[in-house]
Amino acid sequence: MSTGFDTQIKVEGTDIRQLDLKAFRAQMGCVQQEPILFEGTVSENIRLGKMDATQEEIEEAAKAANAHDFILQLPNGYETKLAERGGGMSGGQKQRIAIARALISKPKLLLLDEATSALDTRSERIVQEALERASTGRTCVVVAHRLSTIRNADLILVLKNGVIWESGNHDELVAKNGLYATMLSNQNNLKYIFANIYRSKHRYAGN
The missing domain is CATH 3.40.50.300 (P-loop containing nucleotide triphosphate hydrolases)
Known part of the structure; x- marks a missing residue:
């Protein structure tokens, strides 16, 4: 077949x-x-x-x-x-x-x-x-x-809609400033937001 x-x-x-x-x-x-x-x-x-x-x-x-x-x-x-x-x-x-x-x-x-x-x-x-x-x-x-x-x-394959969109190691993909770099930036921003929420919760809990 x-x-x-x-x-x-x-x-x-x-x-x-x-x-x-x-x-x-x-x-x-x-x-x-x-x-x-x-x-x-x-x-x-x-x-x-x-x-x-x-x-x-x-x-x-x-x-x-x-x-x-x-x-x-x-x-x-x-x-x-x-x-x-x-x-x-x-x-x-x-x-x-x-x-x-x-x-x-x-x-x-x-x-x-x-x-x-x-x-x-x-x-x-x-x-x-x-x-x-x-x-x-x-x-x-x-x-x-x-x-x-x-x-x-050593090698990262970035998929979008089932297609290999980008490939390379971390540094190469960041330098391309494409899909991988965008996703990385979004995830880092989320980590920063959640870290601030966590710190705020503990600061108010201590007051």
């Missing part, structure tokens, strides 16, 4: 249609916008990324995901039982466990699908640090509306 156009997705120069998909998927990790946690211990939730993982591997992945320290503060550490969907945990904590799960298999390709979009500013910063550490030594494909998430990317 013809689609009317020929589009290729290549991985290290090879068309994805020529790859062994089972083997390819085994080398992928994915972190989604809404982390999916299951009823069970913290260790069991991380181990879902690699069923034969040792406790040492679990803790190594948690450290890479900025999760180890807060896990140790839980009532039973890694053996703390989580409620379904991670009830009682913050969005940032749940996301870091999901990142650890994605990293435990040491994937060559990491897909990040709006991984910080549902987080508050403080949680976003902690999770972003984890994602930057996780991206070292592997290829990352990031889908994001929060431009702070992709600031350090």
Whole structure:
């Protein structure tokens, strides 16, 4: 069946249609916008990324995901039982466990699908640090509306109405003063407005 156009997705120069998909998927990790946690211990939730993982591997992945320290503060550490969907945990904590799960298999390709979009500013910063550490030594494909998430990317593709509108790294796109620069300016203005609202609320609360 013809689609009317020929589009290729290549991985290290090879068309994805020529790859062994089972083997390819085994080398992928994915972190989604809404982390999916299951009823069970913290260790069991991380181990879902690699069923034969040792406790040492679990803790190594948690450290890479900025999760180890807060896990140790839980009532039973890694053996703390989580409620379904991670009830009682913050969005940032749940996301870091999901990142650890994605990293435990040491994937060559990491897909990040709006991984910080549902987080508050403080949680976003902690999770972003984890994602930057996780991206070292592997290829990352990031889908994001929060431009702070992709600031350090080697290549940014700016989409508009399903079409690649601009491409380049952060500095190149800012210099073009086009769509990316406009979106960046708008987001920075919103951060400034919300920061002032936050400061005003606390100033009046103290009076």
